[in-house]
Amino acid sequence: MKTILTIENLRKIYHDVQGEVVAIDNISLDIYDKELIAIVGPSGCGKTSLLSILSNLEKKSAGNITFHKDNIRIGYMLQKDALFPWRTILDNCLIGLEVNHTLNEKTKQRVIDLLNTYGLGEFIYKYPNSLSGGMRQRVALIRTLAVDPDILLLDEPFSALDYMTRLSLSDDVYKIIKNEGKTAILVTHDLAEAISLSDRIVVLSKRPAIVKKVYDIHLSNKSTPIQNRKCKEFNLYYDQIWRDLDVHL
Amino acid sequence: MSTYSEEHKQFLQKRKRNRIIVLFFQIAIIVFFLGIWEISARMGWINTFLSSSPSKVLDTFSSLWQQNDLLSHVWITVYETLISFGVSLVIGMGVASILWWNKTIAKIIDPYLTIMNSLPKVALGPLIIIWVGANTNSIIFMALLISTFITIINIYNGFVSTDPYYVRLLQTLNAKKYQIFYKLIVPSNKNTIVNCLKINISMSLIGVIMGELLVSKKGLGYLIMYGSQVFNIDLVITSVVLLGIVSYVMYYIISCIEKKMIKNNS
Numbered sequence: 001m002k003t004i005l006t007i008e009n010l011r012k013i014y015h016d017v018q019g020e021v022v023a024i025d026n027i028s029l030d031i032y033d034k035e036l037i038a039i040v041g042p043s044g045c046g047k048t049s050l051l052s053i054l055s056n057l058e059k060k061s062a063g064n065i066t067f068h069k070d071n072i073r074i075g076y077m078l079q080k081d082a083l084f085p086w087r088t089i090l091d092n093c094l095i096g097l098e099v100n101h102t103l104n105e106k107t108k109q110r111v112i113d114l115l116n117t118y119g120l121g122e123f124i125y126k127y128p129n130s131l132s133g134g135m136r137q138r139v140a141l142i143r144t145l146a147v148d149p150d151i152l153l154l155d156e157p158f159s160a161l162d163y164m165t166r167l168s169l170s171d172d173v174y175k176i177i178k179n180e181g182k183t184a185i186l187v188t189h190d191l192a193e194a195i196s197l198s199d200r201i202v203v204l205s206k207r208p209a210i211v212k213k214v215y216d217i218h219l220s221n222k223s224t225p226i227q228n229r230k231c232k233e234f235n236l237y238y239d240q241i242w243r244d245l246d247v248h249l
Numbered sequence: 250m251s252t253y254s255e256e257h258k259q260f261l262q263k264r265k266r267n268r269i270i271v272l273f274f275q276i277a278i279i280v281f282f283l284g285i286w287e288i289s290a291r292m293g294w295i296n297t298f299l300s301s302s303p304s305k306v307l308d309t310f311s312s313l314w315q316q317n318d319l320l321s322h323v324w325i326t327v328y329e330t331l332i333s334f335g336v337s338l339v340i341g342m343g344v345a346s347i348l349w350w351n352k353t354i355a356k357i358i359d360p361y362l363t364i365m366n367s368l369p370k371v372a373l374g375p376l377i378i379i380w381v382g383a384n385t386n387s388i389i390f391m392a393l394l395i396s397t398f399i400t401i402i403n404i405y406n407g408f409v410s411t412d413p414y415y416v417r418l419l420q421t422l423n424a425k426k427y428q429i430f431y432k433l434i435v436p437s438n439k440n441t442i443v444n445c446l447k448i449n450i451s452m453s454l455i456g457v458i459m460g461e462l463l464v465s466k467k468g469l470g471y472l473i474m475y476g477s478q479v480f481n482i483d484l485v486i487t488s489v490v491l492l493g494i495v496s497y498v499m500y501y502i503i504s505c506i507e508k509k510m511i512k513n514n515s
Binding site for chain 2: 055056057075076078080082084086095096098099100147
């Protein structure tokens with residue numbers, strides 16, 4: 001498989017007046033093209049820091065990050081939708097194109113097509129307050145896809161939603177990511193979500209984070225995330241990863 | 250027209266009745282107050298030399314009108330207020346933007362801003378007259394001092410309390426700082442800015458009247474000051490009433506602008 005991104009000996013330290021905290025001790029990882037890789041780990045283990053560094057929002061303290069493609073574009077989908085209430089759904093989705101100065105008839109049409117394809121066609125000129133939580137999060141994903149990123153970073157994209165919505169939305173998001181042929185890095189603390197959605201799972205240790213284990217997920221009769229939860233291997237992975245996480249309260 | 254249920258008709262009737270009651274008492278209060286005042290004056294219960302009366306106020310009003318003085322006094326006050334309103338808004342927006350842009354400047358300037366805002370500006374009146382001169386400029390300067398600092402502080406507070414999550418979103422999309430400013434900070438603070446207009450118009454008027462009381466040859470503040478010096482209470486009260494009307498009209502215009510802006514928003 002083609003590698004799109006290599007992370008080598010990544011290290012991240014946070015500083016404030018009280019002192020410093022090592023969030024990421026040492027992470028090395030290859031990300032393959034078009035795979036959906038999930039990162040799980042105990043709360044506060046530096047998962048979000050990793051995504052922030054990959055998307056250039058924060059600086060790394062040491063290590064190397066190499067993209068094996070020129071002019072790579074990274075899309076970052078946040079935990080909350082952060083839709084601007086004063087913009088219509090379409091205008092919210094276009095904001096990335098606007099700030100990158102790549103908004104034209106063609107890119108605009110592409111966003112409208114995306115909205116139509118994924119069931120938001122009738123809401124294009126509505127405002128965010130008329131949408132349900134699940135739909136808002138779908139809009140947020142399309143806003144991320146609008147700039148046509150090569151790698152999608154998903155930071156617990158379902159955690160703000162109720163259980164039923166997150167199940168059905170994870171099906172939708174899976175479909176969208178696979179249809180659009182994107183590489184995606186999903187950060188989550190929901191093991192079931194990670195196993196049912198992803199091709200590989202990276203288990204991080206508690207802070208300071210290191211890579212504890214990497215699982216290739218092989219499910220017999222693999223289909224949609226909801227169906228995947230019924231596969232017989234599902235529970236085995238769940239058990240194994242739970243033990244790796246070693247959670248003590 | 251479709252037919253409504255009995256309950257809906259009752260609801261509409263109740264609403265209408267309530268509005269009539271409100272309007273009735275609004276008018277009744279002023280009529281009652283003016284009536285008592287006028288009657289007490291006519292019956293000699295109060296000394297009209299000290300407390301005037303509605304009819305005397307009306308007489309003063311019409312004589313001012315006949316001398317063609319009324320409108321020019323009102324106009325000069327309104328003119329000074331509008332100049333101060335506009336200039337302080339521009340300065341307020343500009344300075345608030347700079348402070349938002351550069352946190353270090355904001356930190357440096359913070360104590361000075363607080364001092365200038367809490368200082369009773371009327372204390373600077375004599376200095377302003379000496380430095381700027383006894384003319385319209387010093388009145389506008391006075392009004393600016395009063396309205397500008399509060400404008401800066403309000404708008405800046407609005408800017409910095411913009412949801413940081415929205416800022417983060419724009420950063421994930423590689424937005425530059427100026428883009429964050431005009432795509433997020435300004436539109437999300439529309440309400441703050443409109444509220445600021447309301448405060449600003451009142452502050453400007455306060456400043457102008459204060460300035461006119463200290464130094465002027467025209468304007469409503471001048472009429473009040475002049476009236477009190479020659480012990481013409483009719484003139485003082487007439488001017489105060491006019492001032493009330495002027496301030497209400499200006500506030501009303503701003504509320505209309507507010508309604509329009511918020512309508513466009515949703």
